Amino acid sequence: DIQMxxxxxxxxxxxxxxxxxxxxxxQGIRNDLGWYQQKPGKAPKRLIYAxxxxxxxxxxxxxxxxxxxxxxxTISSLQPEDFATYYCLQHNTYPWTFGQGTKVEIK
Amino acid sequence: EVQLLESGxxxxxxxxxLRLSCAASxxxxxxxxxxxxxxxxxxxxxxxxxxxxxxxxxxYADSVKGRFTLSRDNSKNTLYLQMNSLRAEDTxxxxxxxxLLITPRGYFDYxxxxxxxxxxx
Numbered sequence: 212d213i214q215m216x217x218x219x220x221x222x223x224x225x226x227x228x229x230x231x232x233x234x235x236x237x238q239g240i241r242n243d244l245g246w247y248q249q250k251p252g253k254a255p256k257r258l259i260y261a262x263x264x265x266x267x268x269x270x271x272x273x274x275x276x277x278x279x280x281x282x283x284x285t286i287s288s289l290q291p292e293d294f295a296t297y298y299c300l301q302h303n304t305y306p307w308t309f310g311q312g313t314k315v316e317i318k
Numbered sequence: 319e320v321q322l323l324e325s326g327x328x329x330x331x332x333x334x335x336l337r338l339s340c341a342a343s344x345x346x347x348x349x350x351x352x353x354x355x356x357x358x359x360x361x362x363x364x365x366x367x368x369x370x371x372x373x374x375x376x377x378y379a380d381s382v383k384g385r386f387t388l389s390r391d392n393s394k395n396t397l398y399l400q401m402n403s404l405r406a407e408d409t410x411x412x413x414x415x416x417x418l419l420i421t422p423r424g425y426f427d428y429x430x431x432x433x434x435x436x437x438x439x
Binding site for chain 1: 362365378413415430432
């Protein structure tokens with residue numbers, strides 16, 4: 212199975228900060244990667260597909276990049292509603308695998 | 319408005335069975351792949367299974383293969399997950415998710431609110 216490793220596991224940041232976190236695949240997955248946001252007790256929400264394409268309705272402060280084995284999600288100016296856990300998901304090879312998540316907390 | 323409404327969760331003994339349903343509305347159900355993703359208490363997300371809207375081909379995580387069966391009834395706009403031989407490690411909230419495309423990809427644009435499954439004696 213392809214292992215997806217997210218780093219850091221958590222980070223503290225302030226409103227207005229630019230934050231970037233990483234998702235690494237144990238083998239190349241082209242750009243077959245999506246990003247999701249989840250708040251406690253809620254269903255995940257869409258963010259990014261095909262590593263860098265913004266899903267419909269997602270604010271432009273979110274951006275994704277990468278290909279192969281290393282991917283990043285950037286929030287250009289953190290907003291109060293962005294404090295959540297973020298997951299990457301690879302679908303290059305079955306079984307699809309999520310990263311363990313990066314929790315973004317308020318500093 | 320797209321809506322996904324899961325049902326069928328509950329408490330079941332180890333070795334028992336449950337059938338989860340996901341009633342879809344607000345889009346042409348047959349034109350999209352559908353999936354289930356679960357989340358054990360305090361843990362991260364785990365992909366469980368997906369089904370193509372094109373030909374009904376199904377895919378499963380190794381942890382559920384041979385025990386879970388995914389199906390869809392396009393006439394009823396409903397997705398089903400038959401779960402047999404349940405284990406304690408299947409305890410989780412199960413989310414239904416709509417794919418972006420007719421063939422399965424890891425891109426979900428809508429999610430249900432989840433249904434809780436607890437496997438315990």
